[in-house]
Amino acid sequence: MHELGTTSGDLAAENESLRARMAYLMEQAERNHEIMRRHQAFDLEIVAADNFSNLVSTIFRSLPTISDLDIVTLSLVDEEADIQTVMNVLGVDFAEFPQLHFVASEASLGFVPARSPAFTGPPKPTLGPYSPALHQQMFPNPPAGLQSIALVPLLRNRRLIGSLNLGSLDPARFTPSMGTDFVEHMGSIIAICLENVISNEMLKYIGLTDSLTGVYNRRYIDRRLIEEIARARRQAYRISCMYIDIDHFKQVNDTYGHQGGDEVLREVATRIKTELRVSDALGRFGGEEFVVLLIDADLDSATTVAQRIRANIAGTPFHLSSGTTVSLSVSIGVATLDDFERDHAMEGVAHQLVAHADTALYQAKAEGRNRVVSFD
Numbered sequence: 001m002h003e004l005g006t007t008s009g010d011l012a013a014e015n016e017s018l019r020a021r022m023a024y025l026m027e028q029a030e031r032n033h034e035i036m037r038r039h040q041a042f043d044l045e046i047v048a049a050d051n052f053s054n055l056v057s058t059i060f061r062s063l064p065t066i067s068d069l070d071i072v073t074l075s076l077v078d079e080e081a082d083i084q085t086v087m088n089v090l091g092v093d094f095a096e097f098p099q100l101h102f103v104a105s106e107a108s109l110g111f112v113p114a115r116s117p118a119f120t121g122p123p124k125p126t127l128g129p130y131s132p133a134l135h136q137q138m139f140p141n142p143p144a145g146l147q148s149i150a151l152v153p154l155l156r157n158r159r160l161i162g163s164l165n166l167g168s169l170d171p172a173r174f175t176p177s178m179g180t181d182f183v184e185h186m187g188s189i190i191a192i193c194l195e196n197v198i199s200n201e202m203l204k205y206i207g208l209t210d211s212l213t214g215v216y217n218r219r220y221i222d223r224r225l226i227e228e229i230a231r232a233r234r235q236a237y238r239i240s241c242m243y244i245d246i247d248h249f250k251q252v253n254d255t256y257g258h259q260g261g262d263e264v265l266r267e268v269a270t271r272i273k274t275e276l277r278v279s280d281a282l283g284r285f286g287g288e289e290f291v292v293l294l295i296d297a298d299l300d301s302a303t304t305v306a307q308r309i310r311a312n313i314a315g316t317p318f319h320l321s322s323g324t325t326v327s328l329s330v331s332i333g334v335a336t337l338d339d340f341e342r343d344h345a346m347e348g349v350a351h352q353l354v355a356h357a358d359t360a361l362y363q364a365k366a367e368g369r370n371r372v373v374s375f376d
Helices: 002-047 052-066 082-089 181-206 218-235 249-274 299-315 346-366
Strands: 071-077 100-103 113-116 119-123 126-129 148-156 159-168 239-246 281-286 289-295 330-337 372-374
Touching: 002 052, 002 181, 052 071, 052 181, 082 181, 119 148, 148 181, 159 181, 218 239, 218 281, 218 289, 218 346, 239 249, 239 299, 239 346, 249 281, 249 289, 249 299, 289 299, 299 330, 299 372, 330 346, 346 372
Parallel strands: 071 100, 330 372
Antiparallel strands: 071 159, 113 119, 126 148, 148 159, 239 289, 239 330, 281 289
16 A cells, blocks of 8 residues: 555656646747747738838847847948948938948858868858957947857858848857757848848839939939928028030030940049039939039039039040040039028929029030039
């Protein structure tokens, strides 16, 4: 009987242990289900992002919360700064994303390709303790006490486009012995979304630029002018406009062919840009006509810049690839918007500013070309 009592006690203890184990497993299953649900919602959210700003802001806003992380950063490979150029044109304010940074090459991300005796594959995630000496570039502003990190390669068609960088104050959160399937899946979804969004933004950029000269097109200038008028109304500064036309350009095409004409257009655009500030905008309006928007510039300042552009083009001959040297000049009309007539629609005000500069241009042509005329 004593032996039977002992056995019953052991069974009761074993049952209690099994119940506790089952409760723990159920709790873990519920927790994992909730984590999976949040990550599925995150996947849907980033897939739905329709532009670059929305995508990166979603990553930085949501991922730390759903994954219980102390820092998330994103490194993107941008060898020729093409991504940054396009996003600037499209109005992305990188100051809003201090966790985002760009590197000039894949090697700058620090990944080593995974190797096995028979296979050299793409880089694998790097998990382990945080080292300021090794990881400062990925975490430029790390939180105090950062302990463990995961660097997740972002791959598209076996090409490394960037790195998703995760950090935690918990030293056990990311260790080299951990499995990486989950973070690799996350990285693949983010990489697909980034590539799609960047490709779409590139298409938008192409639609706003002139394919021959690389400067903006009329569509962009029209849109930008309305945006600047709205901003100038709020901040009370002036906007000036230059309308530029290459003198006797038809003779260039007739004499040197369209290839020579194209070379001249590209060089004229380059010389105009050298006289402008980063905040200004240059667009080709078609043919041999260019328009410049000068932000926070009065009529005197704009006229001075126009004279520099005129002198630059007239003072140095153009050397064509055929070996021919061509001397050219431009005529420029300048107008300034300093009375915004707030009761008028911005589209009408924008059209009037460009029309005034165009009127001044025709006056410059009528007075003999190779000159600057300001609209009064």
